[in-house]
Amino acid sequence: MHTVKRRRDVGKMAGLGVAVAIGAVALYPVWLLVANSFAGEGSLMRYGYLLIPHHWSLLAYVSIFDTGTVPEAYLVTVFFTVVGTLLSLIITALTAYPLSTRQMKNRNLIAFFFYFTMLFSGGLVPTYILITEYLHLSNSIWVYIFPSLLNVWNMFVMMNYFRSIPSELYEAARCEGASELRILVRIVLPLSLPALATIGLFYAVGYWGEWQQAALYITNENLWSLQFLILNLIQNISIAEQIAQAGFSNVTSAVAIAPSETVRLATAVVTMGPIVILFPFLQRFFVSGLTVGAIKG
Amino acid sequence: MARLKDFLQNWPMYLLLIPGIVFALIFSYAPMVGIIIAFENFNPIQGLFGSSYIGWQNFQVFFEGQQWIQVTFNTLFLNTLFIVAGTVMGIFLAIFFTEIGKHWIIRVVQSVVILPNFISWPIVAMIALVFLQSPNGVVDQTMTQLHMTPIQFYSQPGVWPVTLMIMNTWKTAGFGAIIYMAAIMGFDRQLYEAARIDGASRMQSIFQITLPMLRPMIAILLLLSVGNMFRGNTDMIYSLVGNNSLLYPTTNVIDTYVFRNVLDGVNFGITGAVGLMQSVMGFVLVVTMNWIARKLNPEYALF
Structure with a gap:
């Protein structure tokens, strides 16, 4: 009896381990985006996108809120x-x-x-x-x-x-x-x-x-939506460079590179923000609300 | 006469329906009238009702060209990949979560896998850039470290069907699992108890109880998604591919073909014909699949 229970515990632990791995796969891309939006532009250039950036910087966020x-x-x-x-x-x-x-x-x-x-x-x-x-x-x-x-x-x-x-x-x-x-x-x-x-x-x-x-x-x-702005930032780096330059010139900083790459990431993060923040509060509603008409419209 | 009487009796109800009906008439039914553009040599100056009628010529031009095979194949092929991967992953997640049972970690992970569904495709496109761009994208760097030749994602059309499939599964499978989970939780617990007492292993109860009982539902959901096979996802594909024509051979679907033509303002007649063809094919497919669904189980048919 004892060994059966222990075997089941081991099974449950393994299951939870797999669950954590699944969660990590789902979250990893989002985390990379968020973490590197706070990276220093120079660190991003030199080391690429890291799980935890070497140097942290708010310059990208300063820039995007400095320009219109x-x-x-x-x-x-x-x-x-x-x-x-x-x-x-x-x-x-x-x-x-x-x-x-x-x-x-x-x-x-x-x-x-x-x-x-x-x-x-x-x-x-x-x-x-x-x-x-x-x-x-x-x-x-x-x-x-x-x-x-x-x-x-x-x-x-x-x-x-x-x-x-x-x-x-x-x-x-x-x-x-x-x-x-x-x-x-x-x-x-x-x-x-x-x-x-x-x-x-x-x-x-x-x-x-x-x-x-x-x-x-x-x-x-002036009437672009946020998502369309992001698509334009992806297709045309010069828009990000303009934002980065404008914000950059207002900040006296030892950093030598305008944060054009991080500006793109930061814009995506502030666009994603409201939904990620609201999500935990609303999801208890929608799981119950969804199953009502889930299959049959 | 009965209809008229009903109208007089329940006029307050009809009053409430007016905004919805007006909306549908303007934004759904009026464009159906606009279908005549498919049979016109459309000229913006003469307008929709002034352009000359040319019969089936627009369809002829499209079918004589090279592109129709490409966009039709891509639409059907990509949708097949998405449906298969999404269904398998959705069922896997649902069974996995329900098998392990209640634990706070499971609850957190369940929320986490649903989250990507609410992230827009343009943001996914930004994340895709973090992974796929060359030379400092994550995939590129990892492959370099492993002494492999990095893949030039944004100039290699061949890798995109699988790439799109992975992204689509990442974004939608967690949400898709909800519906299967709701079904599994509704199954009779006594069946599982009885099986366990008879010495069935966990795997056996999954394959002998859960999956067979899910089968009708899987069949119906598959039929309904097959019904939508002719609809492509502009939101996804245009966000990720944009106007990078190097990737068109494997990613251009009917919807993006139409979308890009409208953006560029070219060939409204031919593009309208393509749109009409897609709508008709889609309509026939949906109705057929729904007819089959109703044969299998009237409960599940949409209409």
């Missing part, structure tokens, strides 16, 4: 992420609620109207012509928001969640003559916080990661 490029993109991105997520949650809830009740006879027809957009699309070219020629959204910050306001998959997940709320809870209010909007806002939404948190997170991550809209519709550099 990154803070401007940050403001733009925060704006369309916050406004976009709020508007998306509103339109998603407004659409999901009527489809979740059994009142409407036409609800299957309307659900199919939305479902069909997941099966078939006109493609990028007609969308591009629509947005540039007819809606005139080029070089407008709203081009980040309007085309992705309603995600039909998220809408069906929310609809399923609403259906899991017992209808007795709002039938009484309906009998007393409360309007549908009032029932939705006062009764249904407060009972749906896990779904709202999960879907809100999905929308927010979607908006935060937005760069294709910038690539297609934005030529004004």
Whole structure:
């Protein structure tokens, strides 16, 4: 009996060892990015990307906050992420609620109207012509928001969640003559916080990661999103050099090299920041919220 | 008549639906009208409704060219790699986490493997640079230390399918495992107890109980991802490859081909035709796969 238990303990220890290794593989790339964004440019040049840099420096961060490029993109991105997520949650809830009740006879027809957009699309070219020629959204910050306001998959997940709320809870209010909007806002939404948190997170991550809209519709550099700025930093080192030079000239330092490489890494780190910080708080919601509509939309 | 009556009775409900319906009409249904561009000799000055009708000529031009084989093959091949690697890794992680059981280390590692899913592709592209650039990328330096000839990643198209597969698995497998874990936790514990009493080893219970019970779910999820085989991931591939045409032979997929053409503003007619072809093929594939899924298990069909 004793040896069986011991063998199982050894097995568990080995398992935990493998788990730690898996975690390390998942985290190692992110750690390299973060650690080396704090490296001195000279140390990075000489020794390459190290697990723990030889010399630490905040110069890259000083540089990116000294010039307008990154803070401007940050403001733009925060704006369309916050406004976009709020508007998306509103339109998603407004659409999901009527489809979740059994009142409407036409609800299957309307659900199919939305479902069909997941099966078939006109493609990028007609969308591009629509947005540039007819809606005139080029070089407008709203081009980040309007085309992705309603995600039909998220809408069906929310609809399923609403259906899991017992209808007795709002039938009484309906009998007393409360309007549908009032029932939705006062009764249904407060009972749906896990779904709202999960879907809100999905929308927010979607908006935060937005760069294709910038690539297609934005030529004004002041309206670039953070992610598009990063793509440009990757493809064109001279942008990073400009930021590094500008920040560098403001700092009297013994370091002889402008931090253009670390500026790129630091920009990626501040872009990743909010999600990595929010993530541990939100993930307890989304694991439960996700399984509700996980397979069946 | 019944529909009209329903409308009059439930008008407050329909009122709530208006924003969603307007959105879908503008951003999903209006572009479907724009499909006519595929049959036009499109000219921006004459516009969508003024350009001349040329029938199937745009499709002809595309299929007579060299590129269609390349982008279609890459789309299907890369998606196959992603689906296989993602599924295997997702199932492995799910079984691994549930087998070891409750421990704070497991909880932390579970969170850690989900995290990459929330990191955007442009940031992954920056991380890729840290690893793959030459001469001071991590891979290059390691290979030099081991006296191997370093790989010039950004000029060698041959290594990219596997590279993309590794990155995609790193980013998505942890999140993909959640759905399998939820299923495994729902399995009857008594089965495992009974097997253990009968002397089954851990491996035997994985292969004789867990995997067979996961099989219907794996089959359905595979069918549904096969349904999306014609859709490429511009977000991933354009972020990582950008306009580096040296890598196009193995990385250019239908979506990036269309995306780059729109960015450069060239050949709207032909590009629109390619987009339409992709939408139709995708539609047929999704509907077929869903039909098969419903034959296997009506519970799991999407519609």
